[in-house]
Amino acid sequence: MNPLKKIVLDAKKKHQPLDLHLHTRFSVDVINGNSFEEYMQAGEAIGIVPGFLDHFQAEKVGDKRYPFHEENVTNYFNAYETAKETGLRSFLGLEIDYYSPELHGDWNRITMEWLDRHKKEFDYLVGTVHDVFEGTITIPAELDGLLKTHSFPEIDAEYYHVLDRGIELGGFHGFAHLDVVYRFCGDKGVLPGKKEYYTDERTVAGMAACTRHDIVIELNLRGFDHPWNSTYPAEPLFQRFKDLHPKAAFFTGSDSHDVKTFERYAPVIRRYTERLNT
Numbered sequence: 012m013n014p015l016k017k018i019v020l021d022a023k024k025k026h027q028p029l030d031l032h033l034h035t036r037f038s039v040d041v042i043n044g045n046s047f048e049e050y051m052q053a054g055e056a057i058g059i060v061p062g063f064l065d066h067f068q069a070e071k072v073g074d075k076r077y078p079f080h081e082e083n084v085t086n087y088f089n090a091y092e093t094a095k096e097t098g099l100r101s102f103l104g105l106e107i108d109y110y111s112p113e114l115h116g117d118w119n120r121i122t123m124e125w126l127d128r129h130k131k132e133f134d135y136l137v138g139t140v141h142d143v144f145e146g147t148i149t150i151p152a153e154l155d156g157l158l159k160t161h162s163f164p165e166i167d168a169e170y171y172h173v174l175d176r177g178i179e180l181g182g183f184h185g186f187a188h189l190d191v192v193y194r195f196c197g198d199k200g201v202l203p204g205k206k207e208y209y210t211d212e213r214t215v216a217g218m219a220a221c222t223r224h225d226i227v228i229e230l231n232l233r234g235f236d237h238p239w240n241s242t243y244p245a246e247p248l249f250q251r252f253k254d255l256h257p258k259a260a261f262f263t264g265s266d267s268h269d270v271k272t273f274e275r276y277a278p279v280i281r282r283y284t285e286r287l288n289t
């Protein structure tokens with residue numbers, strides 16, 4: 012069985028809420044971040060089992076300062092081993108960038124080779140798309156840059172194209188924040204929000220493809236901190252999909268980059284865990 016699905020089903024049986032999308036200081040977008048232990052201690056206190064999902068980006072893996080560079084990765088696994096010696100509960104996952112096969116097939120190959128060497132160390136592997144054309148859509152300045160050479164409909168069409176390929180070909184146990192391309196659409200965002208983004212049929216097609224390929228869909232809750240101000244996938248979409256497809260599997264994630272955010276999201280995690288389990 013898909014190991015991520017097993018984690019989710021076991022937790023459901025025990026009524027145990029999970030937050031399986033947490034970034035430690037091993038993620039390069041985290042400054043002064045937290046350790047595995049700090050999250051595990053916080054998780055114990057708030058009654059939520061943490062799952063780690065640091066960023067794996069193939070284009071960085073050749074950089075000697077990168078935590079997942081071949082010479083550093085032992086440090087990373089040792090840090091987790093040491094944290095596990097506390098006996099506190101947690102899971103180890105990885106948020107893995109998937110790239111356009113047409114533009115960056117070489118990066119996807121590097122990822123697959125790295126995973127062949129190290130995937131046995133992880134409890135679950137989650138695919139994600141952050142890069143569209145030559146920019147990262149989850150960084151406002153880069154999205155701004157992309158908009159100088161592409162229209163937003165071109166950007167979101169390319170995003171959904173890469174997403175489809177990643178679900179189809181990536182071999183992941185889960186897929187993260189399916190409609191994150193709309194993160195900065197809304198109040199004080201890079202672009203105005205539009206109603207139709209919250210009912211995008213391409214997001215539904217993504218959930219259907221995940222379900223067909225036995226991939227667990229992330230219900231990412233961090234969108235409430237973004238101009239988007241909803242879940243990823245958007246609230247009406249995941250709810251309808253879950254009602255129509257009782258076999259579809261979801262996991263909850265706060266996408267926290269520090270322990271304070273993890274603690275702040277505890278009630279949200281609990282609320283949506285309940286929603287998914289009823």
Ligand SMILES: [Zn+2]
Nearest residue numbers: 106139187188
């Ligand atoms: Zn992400």
Ligand SMILES: [Zn+2]
Nearest residue numbers: 032064106266
């Ligand atoms: Zn993340």
